[in-house]
Amino acid sequence: MTQAPQIKVPATYMRGGTSKGVFFRLKDLPEAAQVPGKARDNLLLRVIGSPDPYQKQIDGMGGATSSTSKTVILAEPTQPNHDVDYLFGQVSIDKPFVDWSGNCGNLTAAVGAFAINGGFVAKERIPENGIATVRIWQANIRKTIVARIPITNGEVQETGDFELDGVTFPAAEVQVEFMDPADGEGAMFPTGNLVDDLEVPGVGTLKATMINAGIPTIFLNADDIGYKGSELQDDINGNPEALAMFENIRAHGAVKMGLIQSVEEAANRQHTPKVAFVAKPSDYVSSSGKAIGAGDVDVLVRALSMGKLHHAMMGTAAVAIATAAAVPGTLVNLAAGGGDRTSVTFGHPSGTLQVGAEASQVNGQWAATKAIMSRSARVLMEGWVRVPLI
Template sequence: MAFAPQIKIPATYMRGGTSKGTFFNLEDLPEKCKVAGAARDAMLLRVIGSPDPYGKQTDGMGGATSSTSKTVILAKSTKADHDVDYLFGQVSIDKPFVDWSGNCGNLTAAVGSFAISNGMVDADRIPENGIATVRVWQANIEKTIIAQVPITNGEVQETGDFELDGVTFPAAEVQVEFMNPVDASEAMFPTGNLVDDLEVPGIGTFKATMINAGIPTIFLNAEDINFTGVSYNGTELQSDINSDENALAMFETIRAYGAIKMGLIESIEEAATRQHTPKVAFVGKPQGYTSSSGKEINADDIDLNVRALSMGLLHHAMMGTAAVAIGTAATIPGTLVNLAAGGGDRDSVTFGHPSGTLKVGAEAIENEGEWTVNKVVMSRSARVLMEGAVRIPGDVLDNIPVDDMENK
């Protein structure tokens, strides 16, 4: 029996922030995959090595965590006053599913670098030495992001001494600005309340701040979570939660009922097909702890602790988009995030996460009781890990009906 040979697809493997993923130029994709649909999803699943019942993604580029099971498709922007269109696909590890419902804030730090290196930014906008401002259109959520990319001798500067907790080695600092993360036409608080009572059948009722900023996020108070008989305070590490199946099931149930209350889904069953959003996170007052790397975090150095789950597991650091939600909520008096940080007015917040700390700044304005956020700013770093081509079996795309490609 003859088998189809593998096909090569140009790709770049990059780290951005505390995530890494496989980056593609839209023009380099197989013809079937240049449009959204079943063929594109099949290609990305095979590239990453999903679905994998072993949960290892051994036969693909994925790293068996939500932070390393990511794909990015970039193209020169068709949007006025933007350089590059950024489309993000979160690939499920054990299911045949690519979630296009949200952004990856961490990988955003790598988008500007890729765009410059691949000719998507006009040459006259790139200094010989200095900072190149790359205007990114985030196509998943239809938002503008500005990446400030360091340039040396006309090329992207990747090495440096900027240290980012959750990343082992230092690199060049990339400042990322998430512009107007909530449109005036959108509800920042979809229920209309800064704090709601979220009823979760069989588990309990929780105080919750549900916010659309960066990514839809459900914030809980750590001290309110005790369904599994374990007390939480916001200093937990991955090993404390990811090895507890009851805790993970509890958080997923909370996430599903929160998604309904936020208007993101209509039934609990739909949550399984929307794994990337919303996120569920819990906050606690500042307490010292030892991070996953052994670094001592002092209570005096942070405003609060935050822990967040991504794709069903506690994140090893903090998702960039969730950091946008944290920064936004922290600036609005009365949210659970703001109260955990001590309450009152603020324009930035430093929070503890499992790998260390992160500072996020936000510009929030109140007008007749309504809050708007002009931008949220944080520093990340990015680096090319490998470039060339990925390979997938040639028959992966052979059996995708045209109707499936058009209707997906």
């Protein structure tokens, strides 16, 4: 039997927000993987441990959830007045593909720290004590993101007392600003409507707000699909019929948003769009046992990622939530009480999150100028990841 040797690739394992992933510098990848294509995808699949029919990713760095099956490649900036290029790859758990169609807002919080530690940011722009501003070019969606990284004694500060629901331990606060967060080059509301009638065979006709902000997202009313908006992961992820329904909705919504041409294409675009459902505030108990009161939030939101209910909230989906909440008449805005707003606090399975967003009408079209949220990030391990030579 021929034995394939293992190669060593410099890598850093990082948590960003409520996600974690394997970070690489482009120049450290094997030469064949330094350009987009099969060699790169195969490398990242093997690093994470996919495809895995057992859906455990035991033989890789993945954690068998959408939040932990992630990779990041950072490179020298291709755009002026930026510090680093950030490319995100969402690795499928049980299928042999990497989805490059969107961003990860949670891991964005770790990109700034990695950029500083990796030498992408000029030393004269890093204070001895204070905040370092890192301008990130998000290469998947071609947008600018600004991360503000706390610095202590000339080094990135990772520990602190900032608490983020969905993350067990406190850490240093990282403020992330998503500039002009509409995803891609098209309209923020691709159908031209704030609310559409979305026809889904086998489900019915549902009211839906479909928005490209942060990440393409389909918002539904919870009660239209038989939910309360206070569900936790086990309420949905253990129900194959429910998951099939959400995937059916996602596929038909993707067609209506113009992201794919046919519902069959949705299977090869798992990362986008997201599906979320909203409800008016009510009391519930989070997955950690924390009591969330109706008065603590403006709206309840639950979102699915890679076919499963997310344990907290994707960072990019949080941008979509805040942006939709800022536009009077969307389902998110109406569930939050309607009217004008520049921020929203929403309840998710792990607790609550506040996100700010600004939106305005320009020539009859809604546009978002920026969205702001606080996250945290930390290096978990650094060195080399080993993979069999493919």
